[in-house]
Structures are given as C-alpha cells and as structure tokens.
Amino acid sequence: MSELDNRRFVARDRNWQPKAYTPDYKTSIARSPRQALVSIPQSLSETTGPDFSHLKMGRHDNDLLLNFDHGGLPIGERIIMFGRVVDQYGKPVPHTLVEMWQANAGGRYRHKNDRYLAPLDPNFGGVGRTLTDADGRYHFRTVKPGPYPWRNGPNDWRPSHIHVSISGPSIATRLITQMYFEGDPLIPKCPIVRAIANPDAVQSLIGRLDMGMGNPMDCLAYRFDIVLRGQRQTHFENQ
Secondary structure (H helix, E strand, C coil): CCHHHHHHCCCCCCCCCCCCCCCCCCHHHHHCCCCCCCCCCCCHHHHHCCCCCCCCCCCCCCECCCCCCCCCCCCCCEEEEEEEEECCCCCECCCCEEEEEECCCCCCCCCCCCCCCCCCCCCCCCEEEEECCCCCEEEEEEECCCCEEECCCCCEEECCEEEEEECCCCHHHCEEEEEEECCCCCHHHCHHHHCCCCHHHHHCCEEEECHHHCECCCEEEEECCEECCCCCCCCCCCC
C-alpha cells in the first residue's frame, strides 16, 4: 500500500458497531464467532465490481404502491423513503444498486415462513430496487410497515422498519441495514437496537421526517442517508 493509500485509509471504529455476541438478542448466540476472525485478501473482482450503471430497471421497481398491483392500491400510510449513499469521505456513490424489503402495513412479510396473524395485502409485494443517481440520491414510494412480534422473548416486538441492501462501488462494500422511523417508541425497547452501545450509531439508523420532501395531501417523507465504510459507517447488523 502506498503512502497516499495509508493516509486515506479510515479504520472502522469497533465501538461504533455492536458486539457479535449479545445474549439478549438470541440469534446472535448461535451465529457469533467462537474463534478469532481470519482476514482473507480480497480478489480484484470483489473490489472493482459489479457495474450496475447499465442495469435496466422496471417502470415501477422503486414504487411499491404500483409494482404489485392486482387491481388496487396497498392498504396503509403512504410514504416516501429517500436519501443519499456516500462513502467514508462524504462523496456520493453514483449508479449503485439499492434494494429494500419490508412488512406490509399490518406487520406481515410476503414470505412463506411468516406466520404472523396479520393478513397479506393482495396489492403489496414488499420489495423494491433502484439505482442511485450521479449525486448518490435514491428514493422509494411505499407504505409504512407495521410493527410485529418475534420469538426472541415472551413479548418482544420489532419496531416499524425497512430493510435496505446497498452494493456500493464493489461487492466488497455491500451493506445490509435497516431504517427505523423517527419517534417510534418501540425503538429503545428492541433487543436488536439495544445491542448497539453507541447512541449516535442508533441515531444513524433512524429515518427523519422531512415535511419539505413529502407530497402534500398524499405522502409523508423520511430521509435516510447511508455511509459506506470508515468510522461512521452505517450500522451493519451482522458485523
């Protein structure tokens, strides 16, 4: 590594990310490592690609109100989710793939293993994708997902949230995270959120209500900016 590369390298702040072993978050017990991690050199393909700039998107890929239309609109509070994807120096990450998936307004996923008693919405698929523009911006139109119970404790509930996958400039920078909603009282009660010791890191996972970006008489908007790599990298649940 050259002197310039050394000077521009920003090490990850290990106090920013949660510990792998967090007993109150029960699935972390089985999946946390038992031995010291081994660093594996990355290949050229992992650090230089893929290139998503030529990926063809469907007309409604980022509009979950329309991309699973079976004769009507989804039930629920209509919202816009938007933001920017930037690197560790604040520079935009253009033309990268942003994917999202979520429960419906009742708190149920369209997945064969989801047995929550809330009904499925026949007009809501719960998945979307888009590419960031030249300035790293992205946006989705969807409905606000509902909270739901999960088998972690006798009465544990997940706050309303949207899962997000960001590929970044290469597959080695792929980030999988979640956006919560400003003001949700379930956020500080969630065992997954409580696994994050740094309160500033928790705040980086919360989408902020932005009245100026909403559609009057239609949708509220929540801003969720995402940082790839470095000390202030957006929290990644599995690290």
